[in-house]
Amino acid sequence: MRILLIAGGWSSEREVSLSGAEKIRQALITLGHEVRFLDPALAFDDILGQAAKADFAFLNLHGAPGEDGLIQAMLDTARVPYQGTGPAGSFLALNKAAAKQIFHAQGIPTPAWEFLPTPPGRDFRPRFPAPYFVKPNLGGSSVHASLVQDPDGLFAALEKIFKSGDAALVEPALSGVELTCAVLGETPLPPILIRPKTQSGFFDYASKYTPDAADEVCPAPVAPEITHALEQTSLAAHRALGLCGYSRSDFILTDSGLMLLETNTLPGMTPTSLLPRSAAAADMTFEDLLARLIELGLGRGLHAH
Missing domain, CATH: 3.40.50.20 (Rossmann fold)
Structure with missing residues (x-):
């Protein structure tokens, strides 16, 4: 072709x-x-x-x-x-505040959040206690994302995002294990456990794109019921947003259970990326993965037109 x-x-x-x-x-x-x-x-x-x-x-x-x-x-x-996904599902997934509303409405557990389309007044305080995780509403790859320990650091983190022209999202900084789970077609792939080795302590830009900057263990060494919950929640998020072909959902496993952070419609495809790793654990080569994505895309094209 x-x-x-x-x-x-x-x-x-x-x-x-x-x-x-x-x-x-x-x-x-x-x-x-x-x-x-x-x-x-x-x-x-x-x-x-x-x-x-x-x-x-x-x-x-x-x-x-x-x-x-x-x-x-x-x-x-x-x-x-x-x-992959068409225009509507793509836009809903990219807009984290919109996606979180949909997850919340569907009963999919996601952290509390404050959506800030414009800079708030200096008296602004999130409705949940510090520490906070501050990120752009539309950005990805953890660009301009910050872990903030107290309200004083909040405004510096927000300013960085507003200067970049984006709106901001503030969430409680949950402590727990970072996990990710991809869906290919309607089938969840083996989940991955992520242990960042960077100073930030979260899966930041450097962890994502520097070889060996994070331990990525696939399949994730978690209890079978956690694996099952990851797979089912990833599939639920994929369907809730109306996605096609593939997606990858990112989670934190807290003491009180799994929390869905976000769902990506065009997951990274670099040599260090998570989706190719997950596919490899399901005995798929990189070429197999691309061939399957093309097959799914052609199938979607037939239904779409």
Whole structure:
């Protein structure tokens, strides 16, 4: 097939996207496809023209554009199938405050939160005690995310996010074990336990993209009932947001149980990324994973049109 590989873009996660794209390009060629590359930051106006010459588009974008559903909506108008979720589910999952409302309404456990679309007054205090976890509402890869120990540090963390042009989300900083679980098709993949080795103590940007900066154990060495709960909750989140093809949900296992932090619609595909690791634990090579994503995308394309 003629595949248009779309990666790069202009979000804060541009480099991560490009790093994964090279591995994807090589694997698609190995699978026998003809690959043409497009970076929306450099050739946004060519997307529809290039899509018209392709049989399929493979997206490896993080943040916006990409995870916000914009490129997916454009590909839908060009009637070109692609892997993963369509525009609506993409936008709901990327907007953490919207996704958390949906999780809450569906009875999926997620930490309490305060959504701050604009900078609050200096007398602002979250309705839960410190420490806090502060993150951009739309960003990913833990860019501009901060662990804050007291209200004084809160405003410095918020300022960083508002300066970047995003809205902010404040959650209680839960202590526990970090876990992630992917869904491929309608099947959960083996979950992964994450132990960051960085000073921040959470799975930050450095932990995610520096080889060996975090211990990632797959399958996660947790009790069978926890594995089952991870798989079922990931699938519930995937369905609640109306996602297709694949997703990856991130959790913290606290003393009181599992808490869903967020669900990603375009999980990372770099050599150190979690989804390829999870697929490997299910006896899938990187090429197998891409072939399955294309198969699911073509199936979705038939139903969508």
